[in-house]
Amino acid sequence: MIEITFLGRGGQGAFTSSRILGAAVSLYENKYALSFPSFGPERRGAPVFAYTKIDNKPIRDRSQSELSDYFVILDDSLYTDKLLTKLKPNGKIILNTSQNIESENIIGFNANNAAEQFLGAPISNTAMLAVLVANTKIVSRENLLSAIDYDMPQRLAVKNKTLVENIFEAIEGVKI
Amino acid sequence: MGNKVFVSGDEAVALAVKLAKPKVIAAYPITPQTIVVERLAEMVEKRELDAQYMYVESEHSALAAVMGASVLGARTFTATSSQGLLYMAEVMHYASGGRVPLVMMNANRALALPWSIFGDQRDSLSLLDSGWIQAYVEDAQESLDMIIQAYAIAENNKVLTPVMINLDGFVLTHTFEAIEVPTEEQVSRFLPEFNLEGKMDLNNPKNLFFSSSPADNIKFKFQQQQAIEDAKEIIAELDKQYKEITGRGYGGLAVGYKTEDADTIIITLGSITGLVKDVVDSLRNEGLKVGVVKIRFMRPFPDKEILELCKNAKKVGVLEKDISFGYHGTVYTNVADALKSAGIELVNYIAGLGGKNISFNDIENIFRELISIDSGRKVQTLNFVGVTD
Amino acid sequence: MTRAIVNKKFSGEIPVGTYGPAMHLTETLEGWRNEKPVISADACNNCKLCYLVCPEGVIFSENNQIQIDYRFCKGCGICAKECKRAAIIMEKEVTANG
Amino acid sequence: MLNKLEQEEYFYGHKGCGGCGGSLAVRLALKVLGKNTFVVLPAGCMSAVGFVYPQLCFGVNALISPFASTAAMLSGIRASANALNIQDCNVVGFAGDGGTADIGLQALSGAIDRGDKIIYICYDNEAYMNTGVQQSSLTPYGARTTTTPPGDYIHGSINNKKDMFAIVAAHHIKYAATASIGNIPDYIRKVEKAKNTNGTSYIHVAAPCPTGWGIDSSDTVSIAREAIECGLWYLAEYEDGVYKLNQKKHEFTSIKEYLKKQSRFKHVTDEDIEIIKKQRDQKLEFIERMCS
Incomplete structure (x- = not known):
């Protein structure tokens, strides 16, 4: 089972990313997924987690992931070294940051810039999802785009797909 | 073939309700139920669902409103959770005694105090005696399928008893997963139009929900008991029909997983069942004969089914998100009665x-502790899990 | 018009749940009465005020004459009290009714 | 006015006390509303006396709701009638003062807020009579009830009697009125008006209870009339945002006379009567101000 934890602030769309990823694998690939937010009241600005579990067989364990294969962090103010201890062996942190990160566990990407360019606003959630997928191939590029179409209203979907495609172009070939 | 979608448990319920085509929906918001009624309101707004959506001032009013709507001949829906369910408690007894075939979704959530929006099953289990049929579901697919089945159960002329479908709060209501949505055509083959024989009628007026003398009262209560007993067979029969039409069935009031040769069994209710199955598979790899019994209906209670499923078991653990303070969990006391003659630990x-x-x-x-009873270990009857960690 | 039908021989069957027929009467209430309103045909001008004020609805006018359905009259005396022509007299019931 | 009433009786053979004011209010309203009517009654006198199986006394569709749910059930029935395209029907509730001003107030407020086309009639007998005369928030100052025993300490009710009419009007309800079985033509006219109102309507009808008030069963209508005459009850309407008093300013009859006819007020002192008089004057001043 692959477990991905998205971390953002309320309103940044962490759960939307988690949901799109779940839809991509379970509707367009022959896999199973659960996507869920950290339970409780949502408050704008407060740190929020969202989880996606992916497997080749139905997932019966509904509990929150204790260890993750990947952390996708939408806001670098939420990064702490403690997160490294919650990674599975060979796990990675995908971090939205304007700084150059050199670490074997952390992949840095300036998603705000990309989002600004293609969406006209620094809404980094789909950009970061694209960074995750481009680096890990946990779902195919086509199926990710289909899931964006499935989840988002048409106008938003079009813009987000352009954003995602461009990130793929930029990252293609990057190995982890 | 139906349509595959990626939705939360709450959304699965809303999709099911839409397919059942209720005419009147009344609800009061409470976390974690709200998404259900938000989706339904959106469907009404988009004219995908031809229903009157009533915003009401309380859960008590929500249930009273759908009762009134139902006895005039409209299929209805309401949903609630936790404190809201308790606020409805009075009306719940009215509805079951009045034999009003309502369907309600309950998002299982803890009861205050301490105040908590998170899931446990003390809300619905504390209303086990309200005369409603109570079902508990494991995942989003079963949520959708059971809402549709619930209408057929409640409205069956022999049953005429309200049905409550329980989903574990958040773990199920807020978790997204892929499910198959049946077609309208499939649902209309399974679920007849709403037709309440005793409904109010301008040409044939009725006096409903009357009082009765002590001499008669017990006769009405006996009727209620018979109806809910009769429901056992009807529930199983309807599940078969549903399977024939949609390809999905759940197998009656209680179902086993790897119970045939199991000497140690955990009995569960609701969405935790899946994880227990995972543990069973893992322990089976060690050669341990373990299994799970999932109770799907708490009322009517599947006593015979549980006895049958546990027939080879020596140790049974009842795992539940409930406690009846001063005694055991309510699921346990019910199971204990069903297994009283079985000589089981x-x-x-x-x-x-x-x-x-x-x-x-x-x-x-839990499994290992139960198994250790064989080697002479004494285990207390009542155990709280996770108090000391 | 017809007055309510009472089925005193009602066998006591129980309907499903609490779905009952409207206006289903199995007993009369004359036994509640100590006094009985009696209309003086001479004094009465059929103004129907008594019909209006009766909580039981047992007073009615037929062929321009006020009638009383004594099966359900409880003898409260409002009709006699309100009658502007004192055309209704309350008479003691001699024997117990019902 | 008689021609506004159907000949048929729709509330018959009930087991209300002899001289019951509430049952008269129910009976008359149903004769105005007629056959195509759905009735909701909460727990209370009218349901207790009208629905003891097998004696079912309503000639129209009727049901008992939970105590707090009169208005909610009315709303549900109306929503259902709309959904099923059942047109030309009345949906009416009859609740007592406790069922309206206390336990049922939340549901009533919600229904008015929704603007549902329902008629809510509160028959006010000024205490919980069905349970044996306990105080409600519409019990007037000074009255003895079983929970306001008139001794040195409790001294009867010290309520000011909630102004339900004003509370309802403050919702900007389509139509509201006060009425009394002491003025039947006025009551019938108001029920007729409610029937023709396209929205929520509320009628608060004073309906004395001989048992709870300690009067003779023949006095129900006359004592209701006296309450109007001495100014302790007024007849008014609120329609499309406008208040209207249905009575001319006049000399009031004696409050003391009115009170002394009822054993529930037997103990009141002259001081109490002064307080009651003051309450009356304040309430009338308020309604006159609203009407001007």
Whole structure:
């Protein structure tokens, strides 16, 4: 089972990313997924987690992931070294940051810039999802785009797909 | 073939309700039920669902409103959770005594105090005696399928008893997963139009929900008991029909997983069942003969089914998100009665109260503790899981 | 018009749940009465005020004459009290009714 | 006015006390509303006396709701009638003062807020009569009830009697009125008006209870009339945002006379009567101000 934890602030769309990823694998690939937010009241600005579990067989364990294969962090103010201890062996942190990160566990990407360019606003959630997928191939590029179409209203979907495609172009070939 | 979608448990319920085509929906918002009624309101707004959506001032009013609507001949829907369910408690007895075929979704959530929005099952289990049929579901697919089945059960002329479908709060209501949505055509083949024989009628007026003398009252209550007993067979029969049409069936009031040769069984209710199955598979790899019994209906209670499923078991643990303070969990006391003649070591595990996570390890420990009874270990009847960690 | 039908021989069967027929009467209430309103045909001008004020609805006018359905009259005396022509007299019931 | 009433009786053979004011209010309203009517009654006198199986006394569709749910059930029935395209029907509730001003107030407020086309009639007998005369928030100052025993300490009710009419009007309800079985033509006219109102309507009808008030069963209508005459009850309407008093300013009859006819007020002192008089004057001043 692959477990991905998205971390953002309320309103940044962490759960939307988690949901799109779940839809991509379970509707367009022959896999199973659960996507869920950290339970409780949502408050704008407060740190929020969202989880996606992916497997080749139905997932019966509904509990929150204790260890993750990947952390996708939408806001670098939420990064702490403690997160490294919650990674599975060979796990990675995908971090939205304007700084150059050199670490074997952390992949840095300036998603705000990309989002600004293609969406006209620094809404980094789909950009970061694209960074995750481009680096890990946990779902195919086509199926990710289909899931964006499935989840988002048409106008938003079009813009987000352009954003995602461009990130793929930029990252293609990057190995982890 | 139906349509595959990626939705939360709450959304699955809303999709099911839409397919059942209720005419009147009344609800009051409460976390974690709200998404259901938000989706339904959107469907009404988009004219995908031809229903009157009533915003009401309380859960008490929500249930009273759908009762009134139902006895005039409209199929209805309402949903609630936790404190809201308790606020409805009075009307719930009215509805079951009045034999009003309502369908309600309840998002299982802890009861205050301490105040908590997280999931456990003390809300619905504390209303086990309200005369409603109570079902508990495991995942989003079963949520959708059981809402549709619930209408057929409640409205069956022999049953005429309201049905409550329980979904574990957040763990099920807010978790997204892929499900198959049946077609309108499939649902209309399964679910007849709403037709309440005794409904109010301008040409044939009725006096409903009357009082009765002590001499008569017990006769009405006996009728109620018979109806809910009769429902056992009807529930199983309807599930078969549903399977013939949609390809999905759940197998009656209680179902077993790897119970045939199991000497140690955990009995569960609701969405925790899946994780217990994972643990069973893992322990089976060690050669341990373990299994799960999932109770799908708490009322009518599947006593015979549980006895049959546990027939080879020596140790049974009842794992539940409930406690009846001063005694055991309510699921346990019901199971204990069903198994009273079976000579089984029966142990009650109270877990997950107030949304406390129940982990793989917790369940594995329970199995190992139950198994250790064989080697002479004494285990207390009542155990709280996760108090000391 | 017809007055309500009472089925005193009602066998006591129980309907499903609490779905009952409207206006289903199995007993009369004359036994509640100590006094009985009696209309003086001479004094009465059929103004129907008594019909209006009766909580039981047992007073009615037929062929321009006020009638009383004594099966359900409880003898409260409002009709006699309100009658502007004192055309209704309350008479003691001699024997117990019902 | 008689021609506004159907000949048929729709509330018959009930087991209300002899001289019951509430049952008269129910009976008359149903004769105005007629056959195509759905009735909701909460727990209370009218349901207790009208629905003891097998004696079912309503000639129209009727049901008992939970105590707090009169208005909610009315709303549900109306929503259902709309959904099923059942047109030309009345949906009416009859609740007592406790069922309206206390336990049922939340549901009533919600229904008015929704603007549902329902008629809510509160028959006010000024205490919980069905349970044996306990105080409600519409019990007037000074009255003896079983929970306001008139001794040195409790001294009867010290309520000011909630102004339900004003509370309802403050919702900007389509139509509201006060009425009394002491003025039947006025009551019938108001029920007729409610029937023709396209929205929520509320009628608060004073309906004395001989048992709870300690009067003779023949006095129900006359004591209701006296309450109007001495100014302790007024007849008014609120329609499309406008208040209207249905009575001319006049000399009031004696409050003391009115009170002394009822054993529930037997103990009141002259001081109490002064307080009651003051309450009356304040309430009338308020309604006159609203009407001007």
